[in-house]
Amino acid sequence: MKNALGALGCGALFGAGLALSGMVRPEKILGFLDFTGAFDPTLAVVMCGALAVMIPVQVLVRRRAAPVLAGQFASLPTLRVDGRLVAGSALFGLGWGLSGFCPGPSLTAAGVGVRDALWFVPAMAAGMLLFRAWEARAHRPSLDETGVPAATPERELAARVAEERTSLIP
């Protein structure tokens, strides 16, 4: 229950911060990304404000055994820098630069009925679900004659990678 209030309250603060800072307007984002044109540094100021709070908080979190309202900190997968990370970020950056929307601001804009966001948000959700379906398909094992997933070098490698992806740090 307290946990639910924490999520609601933090969501409201986050949304208020996005709106106050101007980050819900695609023009501000496109202006920041326009390094060779009418560059608008606002996004950098917003990031500095957020990081000024979060950097000390991360130090605090490292010293705590558990969060205040929940049993444990959500574990973060120990992944390396890999092609997925770079390719995914590049695709995201391409969409960000085309629209001026990233996930948070697009939701707030859709929430108040901004037309562009009403096109963008369902497509974003579809992109997430399509990716999920593609990933499930890519990792689905083919069966051998006895109905058991056939072992191949690729599959063993995929299993090792999957295990690594889900291995957690405390």
Next chain:
Amino acid sequence: MSFLLPLAGGLLIGLAAAGLLLLNGRVAGISGIIAGLIEPRPGDKGWRALFIGGLVAGAAAVALARPGTFQFDLVRPPFLMVAAGLLVGSGTRLANGCTSGHGICGVSRFSPRSLIATATFTAAGALTVFVTRHLLGAP
């Protein structure tokens, strides 16, 4: 335009991310929160729905007090918004994070993955804007 409001907004965003981490032990990565909410498998959807509801309501409340919060003059074709949405949705899942999860939460703990992700999506975004605005003449 003064930088006081953007700085105040950034501090609020930082407080929100700090609160979610310190209180609930969760990372305020919005693409991940959405993905967990819409995936067909049952799971911890309650807090995700509340966070997203709060996000939308918090921004709408600011817009009530400050008309013009969401105002913009760009006219873009729907197909461009749909294409961008598909790219942002699939890209943030492939990279496990977006501006909030990598850009704020990951960078604040100096995660190498998040630093690389943030540099990559910023560079890709800047390159995209360079091509659309300065080579193709988009607004």
